[in-house]
Amino acid sequence: MAPRGRRLDAGARREQILEAAVACIAERGFGATTRELARRAGVTQALLYQYFANKQALTEAVYERVYLGRLDPRWMREIRDRSRPVERRLEDFYRRYTAAIFTYEWMRIFMWAGLAGEGLNRRYLGTVEARLLRPLAEEIAADGRFGAPELEAMWALHGSLVYIGIRRFIYDLPTPEDPGPAVAAGVRRFLDGLRAEAQRARRRRLR
Amino acid sequence: MAPRGRRLDAGARREQILEAAVACIAERGFGATTRELARRAGVTQALLYQYFANKQALTEAVYERVYLGRLDPRWMREIRDRSRPVERRLEDFYRRYTAAIFTYEWMRIFMWAGLAGEGLNRRYLGTVEARLLRPLAEEIAADGRFGAPELEAMWALHGSLVYIGIRRFIYDLPTPEDPGPAVAAGVRRFLDGLRAEAQRARRRRLR
DNA sequence: CCGCTTGTTGATCGTTTGATCAACGAAGGG
DNA sequence: CCCTTCGTTGATCAAACGATCAACAAGCGG
Numbered sequence: 396m397a398p399r400g401r402r403l404d405a406g407a408r409r410e411q412i413l414e415a416a417v418a419c420i421a422e423r424g425f426g427a428t429t430r431e432l433a434r435r436a437g438v439t440q441a442l443l444y445q446y447f448a449n450k451q452a453l454t455e456a457v458y459e460r461v462y463l464g465r466l467d468p469r470w471m472r473e474i475r476d477r478s479r480p481v482e483r484r485l486e487d488f489y490r491r492y493t494a495a496i497f498t499y500e501w502m503r504i505f506m507w508a509g510l511a512g513e514g515l516n517r518r519y520l521g522t523v524e525a526r527l528l529r530p531l532a533e534e535i536a537a538d539g540r541f542g543a544p545e546l547e548a549m550w551a552l553h554g555s556l557v558y559i560g561i562r563r564f565i566y567d568l569p570t571p572e573d574p575g576p577a578v579a580a581g582v583r584r585f586l587d588g589l590r591a592e593a594q595r596a597r598r599r600r601l602r
Numbered sequence: 603m604a605p606r607g608r609r610l611d612a613g614a615r616r617e618q619i620l621e622a623a624v625a626c627i628a629e630r631g632f633g634a635t636t637r638e639l640a641r642r643a644g645v646t647q648a649l650l651y652q653y654f655a656n657k658q659a660l661t662e663a664v665y666e667r668v669y670l671g672r673l674d675p676r677w678m679r680e681i682r683d684r685s686r687p688v689e690r691r692l693e694d695f696y697r698r699y700t701a702a703i704f705t706y707e708w709m710r711i712f713m714w715a716g717l718a719g720e721g722l723n724r725r726y727l728g729t730v731e732a733r734l735l736r737p738l739a740e741e742i743a744a745d746g747r748f749g750a751p752e753l754e755a756m757w758a759l760h761g762s763l764v765y766i767g768i769r770r771f772i773y774d775l776p777t778p779e780d781p782g783p784a785v786a787a788g789v790r791r792f793l794d795g796l797r798a799e800a801q802r803a804r805r806r807r808l809r
Numbered sequence: 810c811c812g813c814t815t816g817t818t819g820a821t822c823g824t825t826t827g828a829t830c831a832a833c834g835a836a837g838g839g
Numbered sequence: 840c841c842c843t844t845c846g847t848t849g850a851t852c853a854a855a856c857g858a859t860c861a862a863c864a865a866g867c868g869g
Contacts, residue, residue, distance in 0.1 A: 402816050402865050424717060426633040429857060439818055444858065503717060509772040510631060510713060516773040547778065550769065551762040551788050558761025561768075565716040566723040571754065581758045584795030591794035609835055609846050636827060646848055651828065 409446045412436045416457050421500040424507040425454060458515060461504050465495060466522060474530050481538045485531060486582045489556055492527075493574050496557075502564035528553060541586060542593030552585045616653045619643045623664050628707040631714040632661060665722055668711050672702060673729060681737050688745045692738060693789045696763055699734075700781050703764075709771035735760060748793060749800030759792045 403411070415436035419427045429450055433440040447453040470488055496502065509516045528549040536543035556578055563570040571577050610618070622643035626634045636657055640647040654660040677695055703709065716723045735756040743750035763785055770777040778784050 405816075408816075424631070424633075426631075428855080430855085440857090441819080441859080442817060445816075450857065506713060506717060506772070509774075510710060510717070512774070517775060520769075520773055520775060547784050548787065548791070550765070551784070551791070554765025554768070555758040555762035558757070558765055561761070562727075562757065565713070566727055567716075567719070568724060568727060577754050577758070580755065584755065584758070584792065584799065586795075587798035588791030588793075588795035591798060592791065612846075615846075635825080637825090647827090648829080648849080649847060652846075657827065 405446070408438070408442075412438065412443060412446055413453075413456055413460055416453055417460055417500050417504070420454070420457050420507070421503040425511055457504065458508070458513075461501055462515065462519060465501070466526070467491070467495070471526055471530065474527070474534060477534070477537070481534050481541075482582070482586055484534065485586070486579050488527075488531070489552075489578050489582055490575055493556055493560065493578055497560045497563070497574060499564050502560045506561075506565055523553070524550075535586075535589065540593070541589040542596060544589055548585075548589070552581070555581050555585075612653070615645070615649075619645065619650060619653055619660075620663055620667060623660055624667055624707055624711070627661070627664050627714070628710040632718055664711065665715065665720075668708055669722065669726060672708070673733065674698070674702070678733055678737065681734070681741060684741070684744070688741050688748075689789070689793055691741065692793070693786050695734075695738070696759075696785050696789055697782055700763055700767065700785055704767045704770070704781060706771050709767045713768075713772055730760070731757075742793075742796065747800065748796040749803060751796055755792075755796070759788065762788050762792075 412432070416432050419432050419435045423431065429443055430440045432453070433443055436443075443453065447456065470491060474484055474488055476484065496505075505516065505519075524546065528546060532544050532546060532549050535541050556574075559570055559574050559577060562568040619639070623639050626639050626642045630638065636650055637647045639660070640650055643650075650660065654663065677698060681691055681695055683691065703712075712723065712726075731753065735753060739751050739753060739756050742748045763781075766777055766781050766784060769775040
């Protein structure tokens with residue numbers, strides 16, 4: 396961006412440092428040194444302390460940048476929109492959700508934070524369960540054809556899809572270029588599985 | 603174990619240090635300091651270098667300890683045993699596989715290694731695909747009732763189950779005490795999903 | 810052109826890190 | 840009993856770490 400040493404207004408410089416920190420911490424984790432962050436941002440190490448009190452403050456700013464407001468409230472509304480078939484709603488939601496989180500930065504920083512034992516992951520995934528998985532399970536149950544899935548089943552679906560991103564960004568394994576079809580197939584298989592189970596249960600009750 | 607400073611024969615001391623390193627690196631990752639490892643093992647930091655050339659050598663010994671020989675060759679044989687129904691084989695395999703890898707040490711060191719960019723994960727998961735997922739897909743296809751699942755579908759099953767361990771050991775979230783029932787339910791749902799898809803395809807072909 | 814504000818730097822501090830080494834001391838054979 | 844062996848330690852090193860600070864210089868109002 397701006398050549399080294401050139402003056403920049405405070406807001407832009409802070410932004411530049413934060414963006415570099417996001418990239419650097421995604422790659423190396425919280426063990427990344429302040430000198431690495433500074434080099435990546437194209438500024439001196441001392442300048443970091445002009446914009447952030449210390450390394451931990453910068454780290455927390457990185458958290459906020461990556462996770463704040465990633466859960467689009469519209470998703471939760473559309474999950475509840477019973478004018479559309481639940482299959483479509485489930486598929487649409489997970490297409491959008493995976494599109495939102497399948498980035499190098501999101502996936503890796505989330506995993507680094509999990510291993511580091513920050514509360515962030517528990518809070519975030521608590522919200523995922525309460526605001527996404529639980530409503531989805533209720534909508535599936537309300538349909539009638541699929542029985543009432545347990546939360547653990549919803550986590551299985553969630554995990555099967557998120558794992559695509561883990562393979563790609565954590566383990567650096569080849570995955571489908573566009574995860575869309577795999578997501579759609581996964582959702583379909585999941586609902587088919589639920590329906591078969593529900594039918595078995597119904598037949599057992601009739602006998 | 604042995605009181606500090608007490609002489610121990612070389613083999614036992616090396617073992618003691620290695621075991622402490624496994625626990626310490628599982629918790630803190632490769633950024634764990636040599637002084638931390640030594641304190642955990644109850645020896646001085648200098649003694650580490652009597653048994654390992656440097657920190658990286660110790661790290662690699664930890665890798666070996668945790669991952670070498672975890673893929674039991676019997677699993678691969680039993681997957682191919684067509685005298686038993688494929689449903690049972692799939693469920694049995696994943697019960698044993700998850701029982702083997704769902705430990706604090708395995709799960710976390712594997713994740714640390716993935717983020718650190720070691721080749722270990724790619725090699726290991728390459729083996730998983732070639733020796734486990736591909737054979738499983740072939741056995742499922744050979745049954746006839748489930749169609750021929752793509753590898754991506756097998757990865758979805760794999761991910762849905764492994765994610766239980768990730769929730770537990772990486773994100774420190776509550777999960778079923780015994781993952782067995784969840785594994786069995788996941789496998790059943792997966793096969794039901796495959797079967798429904800195969801039936802749809804068959805019907806399309808008849809039309 | 811001056812002088813003030815403020816974004817930026819180079820030098821430097823104390824601490825922690827991985828690694829080395831001379832010296833210690835428990836154990837066993839003669 | 841002494842002497843050799845070898846597991847173990849405390850002291851220490853150079854490098855790298857997070858953090859601080861006086862000094863510098865770009866831009867702007869006057």
